[in-house]
Amino acid sequence: MTKMAEQPLKILLVEDNPADVRLLQEFLWDVTSAQFQLIPVEQLDEALEILKQKSFDVILLDLSLPDSQGLETFLKMHLQAPAIPIIVLTGLDDESLATRAMQQGAQDYLIKGQVNGDLLVRCMRYAIERQRVEEALRQSEERFRVALKNSPIIVSTQDKELFYTWVYNTSPGFVDEGIIGKRDLDLIAPDQVQRLLEIKQRVLATGVGTREEVSITTAQGTRYYDLTVEPLRNEAQEVVGITCASIDISDRKLAEEKIREQAALLNVTTDAILVRDLENKIIFWNRGAENLYGWRAEEVYGKDATELLYNDELPSEVGTALLTVIAKGKWQGELTKVTKTGKEVLVASRWTLVCHQDGSPKSILTVDTDITEKKQLETQLFRTQRLESIGTLASGIAHDLNNILTPILAVAQLLPIKFPDLYPEHEHLLEILEDSARRGADLVKQVLSFARGVEGKRMTLQVKHLIKEVVKIVKQTFPKSVEVVMDLPQNLWTVCGDSTQLHQVLMNLCVNARDAMPNGGTLTITAENLVIDENYARMHLEAKVGSYAVITITDTGVGIPPEILERIFEPFFTTKELGKGTGLGLSTVIGIVKSHGGFVNVYSEVGQGTSFKIYLPAAQETETELAQELExxxxxxxxxxxxxxxxxxxxxxxxxxxxxxxxxxxxxxxxxxxxxxxxxxxxxxxxxxxxxxxxxxxxxxxxxxxxxxxxxxxxxxxxxxxxxxxxxxxxxxxxxxxxxxxxxxxxxxxxxxxxxx
The missing domain is CATH 3.40.50.2300 (Response regulator)
Known part of the structure; x- marks a missing residue:
């Protein structure tokens, strides 16, 4: 212990016995080679005044002074200088008093008359230790200051009564003296401070820290804070107060509120809105997307959009869309996607590239509108328009063909009269010519039936009689492997029509049903009364509000594929082998039905069969029955x-x-x-x-x-x-x-x- 600190050791000696003062002073001189500064005082009050002006490394304190006696002497000195180590001096007969002083915070004690080298060792030890602690504290405070510099944090401490004992605003970098000694109730309106007090009092009561968001409303507006409250403990680990750290998050909260408002608007729209990152992972999914595709938002976040929305084979349009949106920033078109249940939906899709502030790609925003139903109605409309166009064309062709066939047929009939001496083989050729001309005329008649309906003699008919006649013919001529079932109501409404043409409609449909069941099956013919309302009319483009007699012809045959179902009413379209069908059967059916003011519905499933429904406007019905049924x-x-x-x-x-x-x-x-x-x-x-x-x-x-x-x-x-x-x-x-x-x-x-x- 020969090497002393570079600065002299400053010691305050509080002792009223001059002999003891001289003894201690001489001893310190002999041991330390004058590397100390000793200031002796005789009374406690004098020592307390000196401590207000100077700082010391160690205090040597006699507990028996003229103006103070016993443990109270130490407590007053410790209260005045809590950071300076105090070594108490006591007599041999009062060692218990020194022990109590140690319990209250004294560093050590010496018994008068027994002072030795320990005095210097202890003084040096406590002084050097104090210097080390102060330096460490200074460095810690510097690190704390640098770490918090320019950060928007307010740090404070409060005692158990929640009076502020220290407040430091890190952003400007100053200690706010104006708040010290005050409470939250002194600074914030009572109606705003209640939750803040509850949080702090809970930490004081439980000793467990917490972190919460709080808001404070003043005349300047509402501010939001991220508040962390931790218990402040003494050396005995008792809670003596709290430490608070608060960050102003008002800007973030306002931004979050704006985002929530925008998200609410996005959820109001019926369109499906989703955002994918550049790895095709979904990062946003609105309620419209949930309704359209069936996936909840929490189910799709982070999932690959391609795996969710497309079948195993990715459409080529998707690759083209991706390249276009990366190159040009946007793309739009129609895509077929699948729902959670595997159902295909057709959507009008708009893609937009979202970029960072520096212009680099960030994500892709997609807005999908379900146009499945719209496309189905468009298909019906286009099919109707196409049939009308074909009908107009067929009508013109039929007119020209009739003009061509008429003289041919007339010449074929006139030649045998003009030339009675023709050879038999020549007469046979004329017969062939006449037969061919007649067949051509019949074909033209069928075309006209499709195009505009062949106006025959219209009268009030009971269609169940026509159905019974057709069923009789079918049972006599169709193979026995085809079972025929008929179900007709007694009160079936009548229609206004041509019996020959309607008979042709029923026979054409029955023949098609037979051909669809080469290995046999069931042919069912039923009829019913139907009042079509606006609800029903919305389901079918050609339906009109009114009363109808409906004839249904159903088979259990091979069914019609969807791609063929769209074309079955086109004239000359047939799937039968060459020479086994003209392709005019169904076109004639729809032509006749339309000429009667009705329409046709077709339902088919491959492998399950086909059902044709013929809707014919009713000519009469019982008014009382109709009124009852419409209620x-x-x-x-x-x-x-x-x-x-x-x-x-x-x-x-x-x-x-x-x-x-x-x-x-x-x-x-x-x-x-x-x-x-x-x-x-x-x-x-x-x-x-x-x-x-x-x-x-x-x-x-x-x-x-x-x-x-x-x-x-x-x-x-x-x-x-x-x-x-x-x-x-x-x-x-x-x-x-x-x-x-x-x-x-x-x-x-x-x-x-x-x-x-």
Whole structure:
């Protein structure tokens, strides 16, 4: 201990006995070679005054002074200089007093008369230690200041009564003396301070820190803070106050509020809006996207958009769109995408490249509009327009052909008269010429039937008599492997028409049905009365509001592929082998039906069969019956689950039911229907189930619902009403069958019947 600190050791000696002062002074001189500065005082008050002006490394304190005695002497000195180490001096007979002083914070004690080298060692040790601690504290404060420089943090300490003891604003870099000694109640309005006090008092009570967001409203506006509160402890680990750190986050909160408002606006739109990063991962998905594609936002975040929205084979248009949007910043076009259930939807898609501030690509914003229903209506319209154009063309051609065939036929009949001595082989050639001309004339007649309808003699007809005649011919001429089923109501309405032409319509459809069942099957011919309302008319472009007699011819044959179904009414279009069909059968059918003011609906499924519905305007009906039938009964708040994959039918059925006091639950396929029914089985009164559904067909879905609830009431619906379908639906538990399209009246009466059973 020969090497001293570079600065003299400053010692304050508080002792009223001059002999003890001299003894201690001489001892220190001998040991330390004058490397100290000793200032002796005799009274406590004098020492306290000196401490207000000077700082010392060590205090030697006698506990028995003229103006202060005992432990109180130490407590007063420690209160005045809490950071300076104090060594108390006491007599041999009062060592217990020194011990109590040690318990209150004294560094050590010496007994008078027993002072030795320990005095210097202890003084040096505490002084050097103090210097080390002060230097470490200074460096720590400097690091703290540098770390917080220019950061928007306000740091403060408060005692247990929540009076501020220190406040430091790091951004300007100053200690705010104006707040010290005050409380939050003195600084903030009472109605704004309550939550702040609750947070701080909870930390004081529990000793557990917390971090929360708080807001304070003043005359200047509302400010938001990220507040961290930690307990402040003494050496005994007792909570003596709190330390607070608050960051002003008002700008961030305002930005978040703006983002929430924008997100709310995005969720209002019915369009599907999504954002993908450059790795094709979804980072935004609005409610419109949830409704269109069936995926909830939390299910798609971070997922690959290609895997979610397209089938295994990616359309070439997607690659072209990606290259275009990267190169030009935007792209738009039509794309076919798939929903969660695997159903294909056609969307008008607009892509926009989103960039960073430096112009580098960041993400791709996509806005999709469902145009599936629109395209279906456009297809109907285009098909109608195409048939009308073809009809106009065919009418012109037929006129010219008639002009050509008329003289040919006349010459073929005139030549045998002019030349009676012709050889037999020449007469035979003329016969062939005449037969060919007649066949050409018949062909022209069929074309005209398609184009504008051949006006025959119109009269009031009961179509069930025509149907019975056709069924009789079919049973006599068709193969025995074709079973013919007929179902006709007694009160079928009459129509105004030409019996020969309508007979031709029925025969053409029956022959086509026979040809579609080469290995046999079931041909079903039914008829019904139907009042078409606006609801029904919206489902079909050519339908008009009014009363109709409807004839349905259904087969269980091979079915018609979708790509062929669009062309079946075009003249000369046929899938039959050469020489086995002219392609004019169905074109003649639609021509005759349209000339009678009606229209035709076709439903077909490959491998399941085809159903043609002939709608003919009714000529008369019983007024009283019609009035009764047009009064649908409202529901009593029953919940009806509608299961259909056609958006238009779902929307119209939902609106129709809710208009008549029913509640609805909508499902797009069999899987979704089962899940919804399992969740709401105690509330669903009946299920309206389409038979042809994606993912899981209607029959399988009905079987599953029967297992969940054997008493479930199900109405089966389909546009293809074959006998086998009806039988199968009834077998698995369907209460009745509703043929599409259906009117509001039919829907309500069917539900009324099912709900009352």
């Amino acid at each position: 649908p009964l409202a529901g009593k708040g029953e919940l009806i689950m509608v299961v259909d994959d056609e958006p238009a039918i779902k929307e119209i059925t939902k609106a129709s039911l809710e208009a008549y006091n029913y509640k609805t639950l909508i499902a797009s396929d069999g899987i979704e229907a089962i899940a919804l029914y399992a969740q709401n089985r105690n509330h669903i009164s009946a299920v309206l189930m389409d038979m042809m559904l994606p993912s899981l067909d209607g029959i399988t879905a009905i079987r599953t619902l029967q297992k969940i609830n054997p008493k479930v009431k199900i109405v089966a619906t389909s546009g293809l009403m074959s006998t086998s379908k009806l039988a199968e639906a009834a077998t698995v538990g369907a209460k009745t069958f509703l043929s599409k399209p259906y009117t509001v009246k039919e829907l309500l009466l069917t539900l009324q019947k099912v709900l009352n059973t």
